[in-house]
Amino acid sequence: xxxxxxxxxxxxxxxxxxxxxxxxxxxxxxxxxxxxxxxxxxxxxxxxxxxxxxxxxxxxxxxxxxxxxxxxxxxxxxxxxxxxxxxxxxxxxxxxxxxxxxxxxxxxxxxxxxxxxxxxxxxxxxxxxxxxxxxxxxxxxxxxxxxxxxxxxxxxxxxxxxxxxxxxxxxxxxxxxxxxxxxxxxxxxxxxxxxxxxxxxxxxxxxxxxxxxxxxxxxxxxxxxxxxxxxxxxxxxxxxxxxxxxxxxxxxxxxxxxxxxxxxxxxxxxxxxxxxxxxxxxxxxxxxxxxxxxxxxxxxxxxxxxxxxxxxxxxxxxxxxxxxxxxxxxxxxxxxxxxxxxxxxxxxxxxxxxxxxxxxxxxxx
Numbered sequence: 001x002x003x004x005x006x007x008x009x010x011x012x013x014x015x016x017x018x019x020x021x022x023x024x025x026x027x028x029x030x031x032x033x034x035x036x037x038x039x040x041x042x043x044x045x046x047x048x049x050x051x052x053x054x055x056x057x058x059x060x061x062x063x064x065x066x067x068x069x070x071x072x073x074x075x076x077x078x079x080x081x082x083x084x085x086x087x088x089x090x091x092x093x094x095x096x097x098x099x100x101x102x103x104x105x106x107x108x109x110x111x112x113x114x115x116x117x118x119x120x121x122x123x124x125x126x127x128x129x130x131x132x133x134x135x136x137x138x139x140x141x142x143x144x145x146x147x148x149x150x151x152x153x154x155x156x157x158x159x160x161x162x163x164x165x166x167x168x169x170x171x172x173x174x175x176x177x178x179x180x181x182x183x184x185x186x187x188x189x190x191x192x193x194x195x196x197x198x199x200x201x202x203x204x205x206x207x208x209x210x211x212x213x214x215x216x217x218x219x220x221x222x223x224x225x226x227x228x229x230x231x232x233x234x235x236x237x238x239x240x241x242x243x244x245x246x247x248x249x250x251x252x253x254x255x256x257x258x259x260x261x262x263x264x265x266x267x268x269x270x271x272x273x274x275x276x277x278x279x280x281x282x283x284x285x286x287x288x289x290x291x292x293x294x295x296x297x298x299x300x301x302x303x304x305x306x307x308x309x310x311x312x313x314x315x316x317x318x319x320x321x322x323x324x325x326x327x328x329x330x331x332x333x334x335x336x337x338x339x340x341x342x343x344x345x346x347x348x349x350x351x352x353x354x355x356x357x358x359x360x361x362x363x364x365x
Contacts, residue, residue, distance in 0.1 A: 193220065211236040229252075
């Protein structure tokens, strides 16, 4: 079976029958010198008409060519393997809607992991199969493959690497084993939004070898653009074509395009690299300080911009932090006894550690 047939046979028939939405910005030649009388837009930018708002009255390019070229260079793939989305969340939703029929098909996840996989599946009416991580927070590939073979309508297998909330990388060989063994049955979707903090190479280079491998990246975690919502879906061109059929007409706003353009410039890339180095340094300092606390039972090794910390009384810790206007996440429902602490700047981290010391004085006698 050729690659085209192997991928399209997994997709919903309704999606296969569709053509992408054709917008005013995707039809024919156009440029800055053109007068636009085709999209019923307002003739001027919105109030108060500042320079920053120039172009806000016009619909944006759905997939800006210069950004596709930039990401192709950054991720070392062909531009036709890329789709720009509203964060990785939209990429998850697109994949499930393309490949999963309601009450027929399913996805496989490895709890504890990112909750959006399951959330998006429920919206689509897809069945969620679960194979928990092993005690070392690695993939249980034997059980995952057995579950897929017993349930041939599993269309998507999600692997979060580095994983949220456990903060660790999954072994590359395990992910590639899943892709190899599930060729023709399911896509293996790897969430790499935290990868820049790990120092490890992306699996996107393996898509040529494993066409059912899909990678998701985001500018939220490693380029400080969580508020602009930009994700990158990296996959075989056939997967990109299918996802593009149901993509929103204008997934990126004018301001998002401008912000992302700056972020992927040489200066923007260097700026983000310096920020990540600062976060990694602060993560090391934070981990050292927390390990010295008698209220910390364990800190899991981190390949991300956060720490997963097992402590005596997570609920009390969260409450005391909130009383001091500090937000952390209680992840006890996913990993018993644990909180997730994002790494802040030195001043923020110092204040957090002060409150943590106050908490430790209460719970350790």
